[in-house]
Amino acid sequence: MKVHHMVLALNVDFDKQQLQGSVKLLFKRLSDSTQLVLDGRDISIDEVSDIHGNQLEFTQQHVSALQGERIVIEVGGEITQVVLHYCTSKDAQGLQWLTPVQTLGKQSPYLFSQSQPVNARSWIPLQDSPKARITFSASIQVNNGLRAVMSAANSAEMPADGLFTFEMEKPIPTHLLALAVGDLAYGEVSERCAIYTEPAMLEKALIEFEDTESMIVAAESLLGPYPWGRYDMIVLPPSFPFGGMENPRLAFITPTLIAGDKSLVSTVAHELAHSWTGNLVSNATWRDLWLNEGFTTYFTNRLVENIYGKEQADLEWVIEYGRLQEEMQSLPMTSQTLPANVQHQDANDAFNRFTYDKASMFVHELEARLGREAFDKFLYQYVQHFKFEAITTETFIDYAKQTLLVDHVDVISESELMTWVYGEGLPEWFIAPTSTSLDKVKLALKQFTEGVNAAKLQVEAWRVHHWQFFITQLPFQLTQVQLKDLDMTFSFTDSQNAELACDWFRVAIRNHYEIVMPKVGLFLAHIGRAKFVKPLYSEMLIAGYQTQAIEIYQQAREGYHPSLQVQLDAMFKNT
Missing domain, CATH: 3.30.2010.30 (Zincin-like)
Incomplete structure (x- = not known):
């Protein structure tokens, strides 16, 4: 049985930090089964009924901490709609409840969701899978004068009674269900x-x-x-x-x-x-995430080129490759394929540089081989062919065999396609992206490592991406004199750019440049973005700052999103 539409009616209770209400699920029967199976995690279900109010038998079967529970509803042979009355838990990983002091305005509480990858089930009982695309309508009752918004049609108007209504008439993956309430x-x-x-x-x-x-x-x-x-x-x-x-x-x-x-x-x-690449054409399983993120990362680069110019796009492409190179040093070769190895693991593990950046390198190579005009035609036809569908890696390969490998057999072979998708690491013929704009940065790096003082480096008119490249390409080991010279000259420790600050903090931590530690603590206490938080804690643990890392985490943990708390708890459990 496949759910295709839901009607959500929830009350937002900031005092109890709960969503309370009901969800009506409309489903199609694909077999003669008499059971509707849903996903849930830390959800309290009061009752389940048909649309006439007749109660239905159901069970909640624990699967695992990651997967939560299977909710099995006895629907007989005729029912195609069920209504579940439920409330969420304060521990719901898909919801973060902020107190007024945790907000910018300091006056009102705040709520926001994060359903990806498998956290929609913690605030709505449903079939929580990338391939389970659904339409929905919703009514959200907010009783304290705050505004509610969702991943649906929103209105700039504020209803006097605090009842916000939403409609999403196009089918979306369940991990894209989103809600926020605040000032x-x-x-x-x-x-x-x-x-x-x-x-x-x-x-x-x-x-x-x-x-x-x-x-x-x-x-x-x-x-x-x-x-x-x-x-x-x-x-x-x-x-x-x-x-x-x-x-x-x-x-x-x-x-x-x-x-x-x-x-x-x-x-x-x-x-x-x-x-287009992700919401319109989506991945059917988390193993297939590269179809979402790889094409999107490539497409992002094209948009940057269009708006901000080729130099900026090339800089970002090179930095993207640098991220990939760094992760290639830390992940086993068996994990360096495009399909993510997460069949029996946490779906969060699919979000690595291979599903993003290796996949993007693959798409860039397709463009280079076909030529931009021919590749753009292929990309457009691919998106139009699969719009509003969730597809697998093998679906893409079958499509490529019928189109790409037929129309462009002279520039790409099936063997090369399969090497990119299933091969470990990068193909032996891969040519890394370059940017002449980085020549001046490479010169400065060479000069600095040969003993030239930072103040004498030619850094005029450098963009943020030049600085990113400079910091990330510094020698792994630096002396305290070198670190102080860089910091006194360029004020890296006090940078207001979170990307630069994080990159610098990682360099400083691994080289025990103690002066940054108070700023690292403040950074981790005020920013909860996993891209920054996880690497910084990891660097601290590797560098021997276990005590400081634990102290910072204990103070900062409450301000992190529940889904990040789970990942960091696991990291610190192993220390």
């Missing part, structure tokens, strides 16, 4: 793009992300009309664990992107690109 101001970027965020953040966000409409236009020129109507964004509190989340019609964005110079807005381009 949210509204500002328009364009007629089809707006930003929701706390009032004190709105002006900065509007300036930082003012190019979003241009990004939408550029994306449409490649992959066709924007398929979701509106592209709104919400800039969340800093405890949001990701750079962005591509929830349709309401992308979630971290405030760490607001650097004041648009240097980090490629993440906005990435979430926008997902509107």
Whole structure:
């Protein structure tokens, strides 16, 4: 049986930190089974009934801490709709409840969800799988004057009775179900793009992300009309664990992107690109995540090139390759394929540099071999062919055999395709991306390592990405004199750019540059983005700062998203 639509009716209770209400699930019968099987985790179900109120028998069967429970409902031979009355737990991994003091305004509480990868089941009992695409409608009751928004059609209006209604008439994967409630101001970027965020953040966000409409236009020129109507964004509190989340019609964005110079807005381009590669064509299982993230990472680079120029795009591509190289040193070869090895593991493990950056390198190579015009045609046809579908790696390969390997047999072979997808590491013929814009950075790195003082390096007109490359390519071991020279000259420890600060902190920690430790503690206490938090704690543990890492984590843990808490708890359990 397959659920295809849900009707959600929930009350937001900040005092109890609970969602309470019901969900009606409409499903199709695909066999003669008399049982509807759903996913849940830490959800209390009061009763299950048909649409006439007749109670139905159900059981909740524990599977594992990761998977939660199987909810098995006896539906007989005729029923196609069920209603579950339930409430969530304070421990729901898909929800973070913030007290007023944890917000920017300090006056009102805040709630936001994070359903990816398998956390939708912690706030809605449903079939929680990437292939389970559903439509939905929802009514969310908020009783304290705050605004509710969802991954659906949102309205700038505030209902007087606090009852917000939503409709998503296009089928989306369940991990893209999203809800946020808080003191949210509204500002328009364009007629089809707006930003929701706390009032004190709105002006900065509007300036930082003012190019979003241009990004939408550029994306449409490649992959066709924007398929979701509106592209709104919400800039969340800093405890949001990701750079962005591509929830349709309401992308979630971290405030760490607001650097004041648009240097980090490629993440906005990435979430926008997902509107086609990820939301429109999605991965059927977490093993197939590369189909989502690889094409999107490539597509992001194309948008950056269109809006900000080829130099910027090439810089980001080289840095992307650098991230991949770093992870190639730490993951076993068996994990360095495009399909993620997560059949029996935590789905979070699928989110690595291979499903993002190796997959992106593969798509870049397809473009290079076919030529941009021919590749753009292939990409457009691929997206249109599978729109609103969830596909597997093997589905893509079958499609490529019928199209790519027929139309372009002279430039790519089946053997080469299979090596990219299933081979470990990078193909032996792979040519790494380069950028002449980095020549000046490489010269500065060479000079510094040969003893030239930092103040004498030629760094005029460097962009943030030049600085990123400089920091990440520094020798693994540096002396205290070298570290102090860099820091006194370029003020890395006091950087307000979260990307640069994190990169510098990692260099400093591994070389025991003690002066950074108070700033590292403050950084980890105020930013909950997993991309920064996990590597910094890891560096501290490796470098022998176990006591300090544990102390910082104990103080900061409450401010992290529950899904990140679970991952960090596991990290510290092994120390």
